[in-house]
Amino acid sequence: MTPAGRRGTSAALSPSAVSAIAGELRLACMRISRRVRFESTHEVPPHQFSVLARLEEAPRTPGELADIERVSPPSMTRTVAALVERGLVARTADPSDGRQVILSLTPEARRVLREIRRRRDQWMTVRVKSLTPEEQEVLRQAASILSRVAGE
Template sequence: MTEPATIANDLRVVLGQLVRRLRAQRRQELSLSQAAVLGWIDREGAASITALAQRERVRPQSMAATVAALEEAGLVGRRPDPDDGRRTLVEVTPAGQEAIAVDRRDRESWLAAAVAELDEGERRVLVEATALLARIADR
């Protein structure tokens, strides 16, 4: 029951299910890669196409297409890199920030409703488990 490999497998399966349920709450017309890039830029700040491609483990050409779609939708814009005039940085626009906020509210609302169905003891366990998951994620 407490074998690391067994726990790891169960955790992988359950986290996968949770991620799929959270994704299902999305109302936007963005692809998963577009949503991931938009969210990453929002959290980490403006970035070059190359940096975004490395982050998502795709070719720069593929990332350029993803960014172009986001730009066409008005969710990101480009500006010169102040440290290197040859590069441009991709940043989230106000419309992109609003889209992110709506998406996060939708998912958090679903998750909060699910957590509300737990009793107080289960919620305490979930708080403790969340701290452990954060430690694992930071490794």
Template sequence: MLMSAPQPPPQTRTDAGLAATLRVTIGRLARRLRHQRTDASLSLGQSAALVTLDRHGQLTPGELAEHEKMQPPSMTRIITALETRGLVRRTRHPSDGRQQLVEPTPEGRQLVEQDRRRREAWLARRLAELTPEEKSTLRRAATILDRLSQT
């Protein structure tokens, strides 16, 4: 007996329905991944800033705020909290004495790596439950979701 491909739920057949379903589903997945965080004492903003610094290296507070789409005063508070915990350090900008650069400390980089490994391990365990066809669909969807997240 041949099995047909699963049909999408009726609510996802329109753009509005798909948008609603994606919003709920992606939000739920994001919450599940947040529960896997290594250090839940960091705020989500602090974690995001630390990850951005780990990915991009030294940034000015303004550049970091821009990456994270937040106001500079809010980013200053986040940097201060991370610095107090020894996860980032500030240094003088080499060409502009009015500016500072922020970068993760070795402890900050280690925390980001532990967090990344823990979340990816959780997600890998969940992916192992899927069929090869479902994984193939997710591979294609990941590219599209990434493109949606950039706009």
């Protein structure tokens, strides 16, 4: 990053400086995401956690989940079967199409999701607490900016 970019001046950065920032930011976000994702893998592997989080939004069919997660239907079938076996996902017949099943979370899955998120937040909190107040403020501002960059 250029010294001007660090001072927060309104001068536009060069395209190469913006590209360098983008690369550094992408790598940092990937590393943090990987570390946070793997914080509770002993309880639920990341790919299963992702499916549980999707089902928390709404009950879905296995096909919908495969599309959302961008995996093959057979792969999703294996993931769902493992979650059903662990008592985290319930299958019910689709009332409008008897050939389909609707997947939903069990109360145990909701507890597991809360616990995993608590551990992940705790992991991040420990790291943020170790920063200076100024750095914490920068991250507070960055969180809002990163949400906009992510399109949320």
